[in-house]
Amino acid sequence: MARTIIERAYVATVDGAGSEHPDGYVVIEGETIAAVGSGAAPGEWRAGAEIVDGSGCLVTPGLVNTHHHLYQWLTRGYAQDAILFDWLTALYPLWSRIDARLTGIGAAGAMAVLARSGCTTVGDHHYVFPRGSGDIVGSIVEAAERIGVRVHATRGSMDLGQSQGGLPPDFAVETTDAILEASRTAVETYHDPSFASMARVAIAPCSPFSVTADLLRESAQLARSLGVRLHTHASETVEEDAYCLERFGKTPTQYLEDLGWLGPDVWMAHGVHLDEPAIARYAATGTGVAHCPSSNARLASGIAPVRDLLRAGVPVGLGVDGAASNESGQLGIEIREAVLMGRLKTGADSFSVRAGLRIATMGGARVLGRDAEIGSLEPGKLADIAVWRVDTVEHAGILDPVAALGLGALPPLARLFVNGRVVVEESELVTAEAPILAEEVAAASRELAERL
Numbered sequence: 001m002a003r004t005i006i007e008r009a010y011v012a013t014v015d016g017a018g019s020e021h022p023d024g025y026v027v028i029e030g031e032t033i034a035a036v037g038s039g040a041a042p043g044e045w046r047a048g049a050e051i052v053d054g055s056g057c058l059v060t061p062g063l064v065n066t067h068h069h070l071y072q073w074l075t076r077g078y079a080q081d082a083i084l085f086d087w088l089t090a091l092y093p094l095w096s097r098i099d100a101r102l103t104g105i106g107a108a109g110a111m112a113v114l115a116r117s118g119c120t121t122v123g124d125h126h127y128v129f130p131r132g133s134g135d136i137v138g139s140i141v142e143a144a145e146r147i148g149v150r151v152h153a154t155r156g157s158m159d160l161g162q163s164q165g166g167l168p169p170d171f172a173v174e175t176t177d178a179i180l181e182a183s184r185t186a187v188e189t190y191h192d193p194s195f196a197s198m199a200r201v202a203i204a205p206c207s208p209f210s211v212t213a214d215l216l217r218e219s220a221q222l223a224r225s226l227g228v229r230l231h232t233h234a235s236e237t238v239e240e241d242a243y244c245l246e247r248f249g250k251t252p253t254q255y256l257e258d259l260g261w262l263g264p265d266v267w268m269a270h271g272v273h274l275d276e277p278a279i280a281r282y283a284a285t286g287t288g289v290a291h292c293p294s295s296n297a298r299l300a301s302g303i304a305p306v307r308d309l310l311r312a313g314v315p316v317g318l319g320v321d322g323a324a325s326n327e328s329g330q331l332g333i334e335i336r337e338a339v340l341m342g343r344l345k346t347g348a349d350s351f352s353v354r355a356g357l358r359i360a361t362m363g364g365a366r367v368l369g370r371d372a373e374i375g376s377l378e379p380g381k382l383a384d385i386a387v388w389r390v391d392t393v394e395h396a397g398i399l400d401p402v403a404a405l406g407l408g409a410l411p412p413l414a415r416l417f418v419n420g421r422v423v424v425e426e427s428e429l430v431t432a433e434a435p436i437l438a439e440e441v442a443a444a445s446r447e448l449a450e451r452l
Contacts, residue, residue, distance in 0.1 A: 005025060005041045005045060005046065005049045006415075007053070009023075009054025010022050010057070010401040011025070014060065014061050014375065024059070025037060025039070026385060028385070028420050030420055031196055032420065033383050033385075035379055054387060056390065057391070058388045058402065058405060060118075061375055061384060062119065062416065063119045063318070063364070064317060065122050065319055066290035067290035068110065068122060068124050068125065068320050069126065069324070070103070070140060071136075072110075072322035072323045074444050075324045076324055078090060078091055085237070087325065095172070096130050096172040097451035099134055100135050101139065103133075103136050104143045107140045108146050108432070108437055112432060115148070115416060115429060117333065118388065119332070120416065121150040121151075121364070121365075121370070122150065123151075123290070123368060125154050125269065126155075127157055127204065127210075128172060141199045147431055150197075150199075150419070152368055154203065155187070155201060158211055159173050159175060159176045159205075160173065160212050160215075166210050179219075183203045183223075187201045200228070201228060202230060205232055206232065207234070207236075207240070211232075216256070230267075232256070232268060235273045236271075236273070237299075237301045240273075251275070253277075253281055253282075257281060257285075262285040262287045266288065267290055267317070268288070269290045270289075271289040271309065274304070279308055283309075289367070290318070291306055294333070295319075295326040298326055303344065305345070306342050307351055315367045317368070318356075318364055331360070335356040335406050338359060356406045357405065386415075388414070390408075414426060
């Protein structure tokens with residue numbers, strides 16, 4: 001097997017003890033991590049190995065994105081000053097013209113940017129499936145293969161149109177039976193449960209205000225019968241809380257729990273407006289949260305109670321969210337956003353840069369159910385590794401390399417490994433040509449706009 005040694009770097013393992021090696025090494029053998037430690041790599045590893053000089057670099061686990069809407073890469077810049085409900089209403093007509101080909105182009109562009117910001121695992125939530133749009137989940141999996149990142153795709157859905165009291169227009173929803181059949185097919189076709197899997201599939205009805213109770217209940221039963229995870233939006237805005245209280249007489253958490261939607265196989269996007277009883281229920285059931293600080297700010301949704309979630313033991317990961325509500329599309333900068341917004345909500349000493357790095361790596365792996373495989377630099381885990389340059393003019397002189405990542409400008413990548421394979425080198429994709437991707441995205445965005 002091919003062997004690569006990264007040495008003379010500052011290594012932040014994000015293991016259970018938070019071990020760090022100011023002058024450390026990581027040995028990659030094939031697709032897994034073989035050794036991690038301080039000083040130069042031992043001699044028994046060196047024969048035949050490629051040696052990467054990590055001087056001036058910070059080495060971390062690859063970042064894990066727990067919530068995204070990749071297709072929205074084609075619809076950035078719309079409804080710039082809207083809150084969530086108004087933003088959705090403005091964009092539903094455009095999204096309802098999407099198809100598999102355009103989704104694949106948008107997904108490839110979005111995942112290229114994610115990779116160049118240190119992301120090795122992409123969790124996507126696609127929930128718009130117009131009639132005749134083709135194999136959208138397949139197009140997302142193919143785009144991940146093109147870029148070289150690990151993907152957790154979801155078969156999302158909406159079956160509650162405006163005529164039934166939901167938010168999306170009727171032409172943008174599907175029938176419950178069609179959704180369940182398509183969800184089963186997506187899992188059976190693309191879900192790979194193996195240790196080094198590059199593609200997994202979850203079942204993901206969109207939100208309490210866009211799906212029926214029947215769909216939520218039956219989706220949970222289907223996912224558990226197939227052994228896959230569940231995902232939805234929850235407690236994102238005060239408007240959602242008001243909708244649930246008016247329509248169901250319950251908070252979003254109470255409503256979802258009654259339908260079987262709390263548990264260690266479930267993760268929710270946002271969790272901005274979780275109160276103490278809801279946090280306690282999430283903690284007791286092992287339900288995870290995808291924290292999306294930039295998107296929550298873009299839509300003025302609020303700041304999630306991340307400190308309280310973590311103190312309660314709730315699994316928390318980091319997310320970019322749909323690029324139409326976070327036009328940068330970079331996961332690496334969300335570490336800084338999470339740290340700063342966490343402090344803004346609960347105090348300067350309430351959220352450290354290392355806590356930010358942990359939710360971006362090990363926290364995300366836990367949310368996706370892959371903490372035994374990715375999320376930390378430990379022997380036997382998959383070699384998903386980010387090598388950040390922190391000796392540039394933007395970072396030279398910052399006392400702490402982890403603070404350079406978590407408080408400074410996003411550092412450039414010397415290398416990004418996924419399953420031991422180099423995906424980014426010196427800030428450039430090696431798996432695809434960024435200028436070609438940019439041309440494809442621009443053309444696809446124009447085409448989608450013209451369809452409307």
